[in-house]
Amino acid sequence: MSSIPWPFPNPRGLVSSVKARANKRVQSWARKRQGTDPNTTTLGSGRVYILPTGVGVLFGLMVFAMLLGSMNYNNNLSFVLTFFLIGLGFVAMHQCQRNLVGLELTFAGADSVFAGQSIRFRVAVTNQSKSARYGIRLYAPGTESDVHDLQPGESKVFILPVPTDKRGRISLERFGVRTLFPFELFRSWAWLHMNINGLVYPTPADTAPPPPATMVAHGHRQHDARGEEDFAGLRKYQEGDSPRHVAWKAYARTGQLLSKQFAGADTSSQWFDFNEIASLDVETRLSILTRWIVDADRTLEDYGLRLPGAEFAPAHGEKHRRQCLETLALFDGGTS
Amino acid sequence: MGKPRGTDGALLSSLPWTLTALVFSLAPHVPFIPIWITGAFLCCAGWRYVIEKQRRALPGTWIRAVLALGCFLGVLATYGGISGVGPGSALLAIMAALKLLETRKRRDQFVLLFLSIFLVMSSLLREQYLWSLPYMLLCILVVMTAWLRMSAGESQTARQSFATGSRLLMYAAPLAIVMWVFFPRISTPFWAVPIDTSRATSGLSDTMSPGDISELSMSDEVAFRVSFDDAIPEPRDRYWRGLVLTRFNGRTWSGREPGISRFARDQIEVIGERVDYNITLEPTRQQWIFALDIPYTWSLSKTFMGPQQQLARSIPVDQRISYSATSYTDYRVQTDLSRQYRIWYSDLPEGSNPRTAELAREMRAAAGSDRAFVNAVLDKLNQEEYYYTLEPPPLGSNPVDRFLFETRRGFCEHYASAFSVMMRSVGIPTRIVLGYHGGELNPMGGHLTVRQSDAHAWTEIWIAGLGWHRVDPTAAVAPERIEMSASDAAFDGISAAWGFAAPSRLLHQMALTWDALNTKWNEWILGYGPDTQNSFMQWLGMNEPSWRKMLLTLVGLVIGIIMLLSVMMMIRYRPPARDAAALQYQRFVKKTGLNPQTGETPRVFALRVQASGSIPSSAIETVTEAYMVARYGPGGDAAVERLKQAVQAIA
Numbered sequence: 001m002s003s004i005p006w007p008f009p010n011p012r013g014l015v016s017s018v019k020a021r022a023n024k025r026v027q028s029w030a031r032k033r034q035g036t037d038p039n040t041t042t043l044g045s046g047r048v049y050i051l052p053t054g055v056g057v058l059f060g061l062m063v064f065a066m067l068l069g070s071m072n073y074n075n076n077l078s079f080v081l082t083f084f085l086i087g088l089g090f091v092a093m094h095q096c097q098r099n100l101v102g103l104e105l106t107f108a109g110a111d112s113v114f115a116g117q118s119i120r121f122r123v124a125v126t127n128q129s130k131s132a133r134y135g136i137r138l139y140a141p142g143t144e145s146d147v148h149d150l151q152p153g154e155s156k157v158f159i160l161p162v163p164t165d166k167r168g169r170i171s172l173e174r175f176g177v178r179t180l181f182p183f184e185l186f187r188s189w190a191w192l193h194m195n196i197n198g199l200v201y202p203t204p205a206d207t208a209p210p211p212p213a214t215m216v217a218h219g220h221r222q223h224d225a226r227g228e229e230d231f232a233g234l235r236k237y238q239e240g241d242s243p244r245h246v247a248w249k250a251y252a253r254t255g256q257l258l259s260k261q262f263a264g265a266d267t268s269s270q271w272f273d274f275n276e277i278a279s280l281d282v283e284t285r286l287s288i289l290t291r292w293i294v295d296a297d298r299t300l301e302d303y304g305l306r307l308p309g310a311e312f313a314p315a316h317g318e319k320h321r322r323q324c325l326e327t328l329a330l331f332d333g334g335t336s
Numbered sequence: 337m338g339k340p341r342g343t344d345g346a347l348l349s350s351l352p353w354t355l356t357a358l359v360f361s362l363a364p365h366v367p368f369i370p371i372w373i374t375g376a377f378l379c380c381a382g383w384r385y386v387i388e389k390q391r392r393a394l395p396g397t398w399i400r401a402v403l404a405l406g407c408f409l410g411v412l413a414t415y416g417g418i419s420g421v422g423p424g425s426a427l428l429a430i431m432a433a434l435k436l437l438e439t440r441k442r443r444d445q446f447v448l449l450f451l452s453i454f455l456v457m458s459s460l461l462r463e464q465y466l467w468s469l470p471y472m473l474l475c476i477l478v479v480m481t482a483w484l485r486m487s488a489g490e491s492q493t494a495r496q497s498f499a500t501g502s503r504l505l506m507y508a509a510p511l512a513i514v515m516w517v518f519f520p521r522i523s524t525p526f527w528a529v530p531i532d533t534s535r536a537t538s539g540l541s542d543t544m545s546p547g548d549i550s551e552l553s554m555s556d557e558v559a560f561r562v563s564f565d566d567a568i569p570e571p572r573d574r575y576w577r578g579l580v581l582t583r584f585n586g587r588t589w590s591g592r593e594p595g596i597s598r599f600a601r602d603q604i605e606v607i608g609e610r611v612d613y614n615i616t617l618e619p620t621r622q623q624w625i626f627a628l629d630i631p632y633t634w635s636l637s638k639t640f641m642g643p644q645q646q647l648a649r650s651i652p653v654d655q656r657i658s659y660s661a662t663s664y665t666d667y668r669v670q671t672d673l674s675r676q677y678r679i680w681y682s683d684l685p686e687g688s689n690p691r692t693a694e695l696a697r698e699m700r701a702a703a704g705s706d707r708a709f710v711n712a713v714l715d716k717l718n719q720e721e722y723y724y725t726l727e728p729p730p731l732g733s734n735p736v737d738r739f740l741f742e743t744r745r746g747f748c749e750h751y752a753s754a755f756s757v758m759m760r761s762v763g764i765p766t767r768i769v770l771g772y773h774g775g776e777l778n779p780m781g782g783h784l785t786v787r788q789s790d791a792h793a794w795t796e797i798w799i800a801g802l803g804w805h806r807v808d809p810t811a812a813v814a815p816e817r818i819e820m821s822a823s824d825a826a827f828d829g830i831s832a833a834w835g836f837a838a839p840s841r842l843l844h845q846m847a848l849t850w851d852a853l854n855t856k857w858n859e860w861i862l863g864y865g866p867d868t869q870n871s872f873m874q875w876l877g878m879n880e881p882s883w884r885k886m887l888l889t890l891v892g893l894v895i896g897i898i899m900l901l902s903v904m905m906m907i908r909y910r911p912p913a914r915d916a917a918a919l920q921y922q923r924f925v926k927k928t929g930l931n932p933q934t935g936e937t938p939r940v941f942a943l944r945v946q947a948s949g950s951i952p953s954s955a956i957e958t959v960t961e962a963y964m965v966a967r968y969g970p971g972g973d974a975a976v977e978r979l980k981q982a983v984q985a986i987a
Contacts, residue, residue, distance in 0.1 A: 038931050055446055062450060066457055071522060074655050076864050077460040077468055083515040084476055085453070087508030090898055095504065098905040106934050124934060128911040132496075135489055149491045182500060183480070184446075184487045 027174065030191050037194050039107040042128070043177070048100045048190045050093065056185035059089065089185060096186040099133050099179045103150075108157060110198035112325070114290070118161040119198045121172055126155040134182070140175040164200045167286065167329045171197035201325040204294045205287040209277075210236070211270055211296070211303075234258040235299025270296070271314065273306040286328050293328075297321045307331060343388050347442060351388055353482035353494070354445045355381050358432050360475045361452040364459035364468075369426045370414050376407060380433035395437055404434050425458040445486045449479055464656075466857045477505055507904075510897050518890035520883035523637055523651070523866045542622075544581055544770060544793060545588040546728070546735055546749040556787055558618055559772055560626060561855045563783040565612040571774060573665040575629040575794065575806065576786060578771035580644035582681065584760070586688030587735055589753060589768050594623040594648030596640040604630060604645065605803075608666030616658045616858040623648045626771060626786075628663035629806065635660045636867055644767060645669060658863025660871075671803040673765060681765030681798060689736040689757055696761035706764055706799065710807065713758055717751060718812040720744075748810040752793040755809035765798035769806075780852035916976045917966035924959050924983045927951070938963055951986055958982045 034047055052060065063085050070078040108122040121140075127133045127150035138145040138158045145158040164170055175196070178189035234247055237257030247258045272292045277285045289305065296303040297316060304314035305324045310331075312324055358381065366374050387394060407430040415423040432451045439445060456475045460468060477498075484497035560576075581589040611628060625639055625647040636659035638650040673681075684693070699716075703709035721744060728746040731738045736757045739750050752768050759766040773792035775784035794808040864872075873881035878889070925932060925941075929950060932941045942960040946953045959982045966975035 040931060040934070058446075058450070062453070066453075069457070069461075073461055074521060074523070074865055075461055075464070076516075076862050077464045077472065078457050079516055079519065080469065080512065081453075081457055081460060081472055081476070083512040083519070084473075084505070084508055086515060087511030088476075088480065088504060090511055090894075091504050091507040091901065094898070094902055094905055098909050102909055102911060108934055129909040130911075131908050134492060134500075135487065147489050149489045180487060182487075182504060183483050 027191065031174070031193055034191070034193060037192050039194050039196075040104065041106075041192055041194065042104045043100055043102060043190050045097070045101045048097050048188055050097050050186050050188040053180065053184055053187050055183075056089075059085075059183075059185050063089065088183075092183045092185050095182050096179060096188045099135070099181050100177060100188050100190055102129050103133065103136070103177065104128055105177065105192060105194075107194050107196050110196075112199040112201060112322075112329070113164060114201045115164050115167045115203045118163050119170060119200060121160040121162060121175075121196055121198065123158050123160065123175070123196075124155055125150065125158055125177070127152060133179075135179050136177065137179065138175060138177050140172055167200050167202040167283075169197050169330065170200050171195075199326060199329050201329045202283065202286040202290045204291040205284065206291075208288045208291040211272060211292045212276060234260060235301060236295060270301065271304045271306055272296075274308060275306070282331075286331060290325065290328055293321065293324050343391055343394065343440065345388060345391055347388050347439070347445075349488075349490075349494070350442060350445060350482065350485040351385065351439075353478070353485045353497075354448050355385065355436075357449060357452045357475070357479045357482040358436075358455075360478050361455035361459070362429055362432070364462070364471070365425045365429065365455065368422060368462060369429060370410075372410065373407075373426050373429050377429050377433040380436050384436040384439070394440060400434060400437055403437075404430075407434070421458055421461050425455060425462070428455050428458065442486050445482070449483055449486075452479055464862050466854055469861070473505070477501055480505060507901055511894060514893045514897060515890060517872075518886050518893065520886045521864070521866045521869050522883075542579065543588050543590040544749055544753070544768065546731060546739070546746060546753055556789055559786045559788050559790065560615050560617040561783055561785050561858060562616075562628075562775065563614050563855065563859065565614075567611075568777065568782070568784065569611055569628065569665055573628075574774050574784070575769075575792075575808075576626045576772040576775075577629040577631065577646065577769055578626050579624050579648075579769075580642070580646045580796075581768040581770065582644065584684060584753075584757070586685045587733075589756075591644075591646075592642065594646075594650075595642050597643035600641045600643050600645050601632070603670040603803075604632060604664075605668040605671065606632060606664040606666075607668065608664055611663050611665060612660065613663070614658065614660040614859060616656060616855065616863045617653060619655055620653045623650070623652050625649055625653070625659070627661045628665070629769075629771075630665075630667050630669065631661055631663050633662040635871065646769075655865070656858055656862045657865055658859050658868050668802065669804040670798070671801060673798050673803075678763070678765050678798070681767060682760040682763045684757065684760050689734045691734075691737045692740055692754065692757050693761040695740070696758040699758075700762040706762075709762065710759070710764075710797065713755060714807070714809060714812040717755070717809055722746075722751075722813050724810070724813050748793045751809040751813055752795050755807065756795050759795070759797050767796050767804075769794050769796055773808075778848050778852050778855070780849050783852070783855050785851055785855070916973075917963060917979060920966070920976065920979045920983050921959075921963045924963070924986070927983070927986050955982070955986050959986070 030047075030049075063082060066078065066082040066085070069075075070082050104126040106124045106126070108124045110119050110121045113119045123138055123145075125136060125138070125148075130152050132152060133150040135147055136150060136158075137147045138160050140160050140162060143160055143162055145160050148156050148158065150156060160172070160175060162170065162172060172194075174191055174193050176189050176191050178187055180187055234250065235258065237246060237259050245260045247260050250256070250258050272289050274285055274289060277288055280288070293303060293305070300316055302314040302316050303324075305312045305327065307327060310327050312320065312327070358377075362374070362377060386392070408427075411418065411423055411426045411430060415426065417423060418427060428451055432448060432455070435444075435447055435451065439448065452475075456472060456479075460472065480501040481494075481498045484492075484501055485494060488497055579591050581591040583590050610632070613628065615626065617626065625634070625636060627634060627647055630645055631641070631647055634647065636649065636657070639647055639659075640650070641647055696713075699712050700706075700709045703712045723745045724747060725745045728739075728750060729743045731743065736754050739746055740754050756766040756768055770791075770793050772786045772790045773794070774790050775786040777784055792810070794806060794810065796804040796806050799805050860868075869886075870881050873886065878885055921938070928945045928948070930941075930945060930948060932938075936944075938960050942956050945951060945956050959979065962975065962979040962982045966979045
């Protein structure tokens with residue numbers, strides 16, 4: 001995670017594997033020691049760790065060389081310079097740790113995403129102290145947030161984007177908060193183990209068979225003065241759509257057949273049934289269902305979802321969409 | 337060979353500070369390094385700044401390689417080598433200039449800041465004046481601010497970085513002071529200190545052929561400063577003993593290498609009052625240690641008394657050192673001198689300076705006694721036409737003859753040499769002492785400043801019963817030189833010549849004040865070495881100071897200060913006092929076993945607690961209402977008290 005600046009080569013191979021193993025040990029030790037944190041946690045000084053960075057090690061070597069030089073020349077002014085730098089090192093160490101101690105971190109949710117997208121966990125960090133905190137960053141395996149400064153009393157939402165690859169509940173077992181302030185000589189950090197999770201919907205299938213035929217419930221048609229209904233949106237052409245409603249201009253542009261939808265027109269309610277998608281594995285079927293739901297939602301059609309063990313009557317709207325997608329995300333049956 | 341990419345202006349907030357830090361740390365070097373290096377650095381710095389400002393591409397690898405090679409060869413050609421402070425700092429400056437041209441990312445500036453710290457360090461190795469300390473602190477402050485700028489986020493202003501830098505520097509100050517005082521100083525270097533040959537060394541030479549000291553007499557450089565514990569000795573007693581010359585080859589007087597004599601100190605028989613004083617000696621690159629005639633005790637390690645009561649150190653004085661010593665101005669030395677030594681101390685080469693020898697024998701015969709003879713010689717120098725001058729004519733093959741009978745012009749060396757040859761010609765043991773005489777009294781600091789222009793040579797003759805007795809033949813020639821220091825004479829001459837005595841007197845006053853400050857500075861800061869540290873530790877109450885004890889004290893104090901710092905920072909970062917109502921509500925929250933979500937109002941939270949069923953809903957309502965009133969209502973302490981009771985009521 002740490003990028004060590006030039007002129008240090010990033011230690012790879014053996015060193016990094018040893019480092020990774022040691023890191024794992026320390027992390028599991030910290031996990032045992034700290035237990036699970038509540039979703040609002042204030043960092044105590046006992047859990048803020050600190051180590052020198054590559055620059056810090058280089059600085060230490062430089063100061064040591066300067067000390068030897070001063071001793072050799074018995075030069076009292078360069079002793080002053082050297083000791084000031086050593087003093088600054090000590091001060092920087094404390095400042096670096098204090099920059100984190102007392103911060104309050106609160107998990108502030110995450111918006112659900114489709115598998116393959118990054119889920120953005122939100123963590124609010126509050127500076128409860130009378131001094132500003134500088135250069136705060138959150139991180140988790142494979143990801144890190146932007147760096148922010150926090151003025152006294154200020155609270156900022158940090159975003160940890162975590163890539164997802166499969167549907168279901170994704171949880172962030174551990175994340176960290178760290179700082180390099182003031183001189184990047186030391187890195188202090190704290191690990192947090194909150195109950196952080198988010199929901200990942202199945203990926204909408206790229207190629208999906210057309211949804212099952214719509215059962216048109218002929219409603220009363222309301223015509224306005226010009227004899228046309230209110231245009232409400234576009235949806236994929238389905239067999240049975242009137243050619244009059246095909247958006248030919250859009251077809252010319254994209255090569256895709258789309259039908260215009262009109263408010264007050266026939267409400268077509270359709271059932272998306274898991275079992276009616278034949279001879280495909282569960283994940284692909286969920287993927288296709290997701291695609292249908294996303295498309296139907298975009299075109300404001302009513303749709304119902306039927307899964308083994310769950311059924312949602314045809315409807316549309318944000319809440320309906322979320323319910324359906326959540327069910328798909330957490331679907332565990334099919335074979336049972 | 338990557339294609340040069342354009343800069344994106346990301347360094348604009350930090351680069352000016354890095355450049356300032358480099359300029360600050362390079363400035364003290366400018367008078368010492370070749371002008372083209374300063375020029376090259378300024379060009380590169382300006383160029384780099386314009387590149388960043390106009391988002392242009394950095395120069396390509398080839399241009400940089402050619403520049404680097406050219407500059408390196410330039411340094412090599414200028415200095416003929418790359419070791420030592422001079423070429424070292426020149427190379428550092430070059431490296432900084434070239435590194436600037438390839439600095440693309442913010443973090444590349446680390447290297448530049450390290451270089452600027454090294455530049456500050458090497459400037460301190462070159463010279464340590466009174467103003468060097470504040471200037472160095474300023475440099476650290478600028479470097480640290482640049483450092484903070486480099487790693488600062490966008491929201492941080494330069495003013496904030498500067499404030500943070502100053503604050504951290506202030507925190508570091510007590511640590512630095514404690515470490516500086518208690519870090520054990522050692523007297524032996526780990527490796528040979530390369531002598532900076534760019535500076536002429538000053539000091540006395542080990543031999544004396546009349547003509548040598550004339551250059552020194554002109555130099556106004558400080559040789560050493562002396563502060564006295566009690567009264568300052570009379571001007572006529574201010575002879576600062578250095579080395580002793582005993583052998584003469586007809587032209588040149590020479591002495592022994594620095595050495596130890598077990599008997600030398602025992603040969604001293606002290607009579608009068610002791611004089612205690614402290615000397616801060618400027619580096620001489622020589623082993624001789626100067627002390628008031630005649631030194632009796634001294635507090636300088638590795639320093640011994642030679643057979644002619646001269647003090648020398650086993651290692652050359654490469655840095656300014658400070659030591660205290662005790663002398664007696666009234667004394668007798670070696671009242672008993674063996675026949676062998678009497679012959680040795682009156683040895684002259686065969687046939688050199690024959691006229692002088694003849695004159696001496698004649699005068700001795702006329703005088704009747706040694707004592708009368710000495711007086712007769714001094715009278716001759718006083719009453720005949722001998723002139724004191726700093727620019728004597730050159731002397732030929734028998735320099736003493738030529739001086740005594742022909743040129744009759746010279747300074748202390750000529751008189752000391754002539755006098756000694758005359759003494760030795762009649763068998764009186766004689767030796768020449770090189771050192772300093774006089775010193776300017778500074779009324780501000782109550783100390784004497786002895787300059788190179790005070791260098792002097794005088795003689796000691798051995799008289800049975802009296803021992804080695806100081807005779808200064810120069811005093812016989814130019815008594816005013818003995819009574820008044822050369823610099824005073826020069827100064828009066830200048831003010832008289834220009835006709836404004838008053839302003840020059842004021843200037844003189846200022847010069848004296850400055851000198852007084854410098855004396856304290858040299859004595860306490862620059863001269864703080866193994867010996868001064870030892871006595872300071874004893875003064876602090878440490879028994880038998882050793883490096884172990886000092887290190888232990890240092891570690892203890894550093895830990896103590898860091899703990900204090902830690903407390904200070906805790907106070908700095910402590911949360912603002914929570915109001916009492918919030919505190920009570922927190923207790924309630926703890927009892928519920930639930931966590932309020934962000935954005936959840938107390939009422940919503942109360943509903944959730946009710947749903948959980950852990951606490952009777954009436955109690956929840958009471959607490960929530962009491963909290964609302966206490967927190968937002970005008971209830972004051974009474975409302976908080978009600979809330980407290982409500983919370984306590986919950987089991």
